[in-house]
Amino acid sequence: FIDDGSTDATLGLLKDEQLRQPQIRIVKLSRNFGKEAALSAGLSVSRGEAVIPMDVDMQDPPDVLPLLYEQYSKGFDSVVAVRKTRAGDSVFKRFFAASFYRLFVWTSRDQVVPNAGDFRLLSRRVVDILNQMPERTRFMKGMFSWPGFETAYVEYERPNRLSGKSQWRFLGLWNLALDGIFNHSTLPLKIWTYIGFFIAIAALSYMFVIVGKTMFLGVDVPGYASLLSFVLLIGGINLMGVGIVGEYVGRIFIEIKARPLYLIEDIIEPENQGNKNQER
Secondary structure, three states, X not given: OEEOOOOOOHHHHXXXXXXXXXXXXXXXXOOOOOHHHHHHHHHHHOOOOEEOOOOOOOOOOXXXXXXXXHHHOOOOOEEEEEEOOOOOOOHHHHHHHHHHHHHHHHXXXXXXXXXXXXXXXXXXXXXXXXXXXXXXXXXXXXXXXXXXXXXXXXXXXXXXOOOOOOOOOHHHHHHXXXXXXXXXXXXXXXXXXXXXXXXXXXXXXXXXXXXXXXXXXXXXXXXXXXXXXXXHHHHHHHHHHHXXXXXXXXXXXXXXXXXXXXXXXXXXXXXXXXXXXXXX
């Protein structure tokens, strides 16, 4: 269990449960580092030959675990749990998710499966590869697909949360989507090369039209509104291009600082397991 800087009674409840379930290990992070970092921390301390990340809100149903293991036993290094439907999500969230996945597939070579989250089985060699990847800004769904290897898929019905409400808001989902696209593709940068080329051709063509009209028809004073609109359009496009470059520069800045992705304050091992598990 990864305690990602909780401020409620989570840690105490986990310790109480550990007394009844001695196989539980608790990893306490020094503060809240976010879902992607917490998931990375869990992978880094995992010991099993197969690892399955799960949300604690029980929307990743334990009933699916035997199905994942069945495919793993057939030799698959990655077994992805895919939702059959997103009926529990709002219309807006379904539209946003579908649009993002289409855009990601179009822009990135690291393919992700629509309607698949972090719930999946990963073999030890896949986990070891993920632990070697040093990115600070992470989009785990894309990173999961990067190692390749044989992959199987298991469909399941995703139940509603047992309690509480999701902490994800639109801004958080938007930032996660940006991380997914900008961390796994340089296509947004390349697109602006073609946009700039197209605008340059259009501007040159318009210049010939203006020169021709002036030479053959004389000076045409009207046109202030169209000229202003054109200037504003070009200015807006330039600012969008600068913003795209800024997204990449910001991520370069974070990577260059090379701060730890997370800090583990404590790993709470079951007392009655002694050194046996420490050596595994």
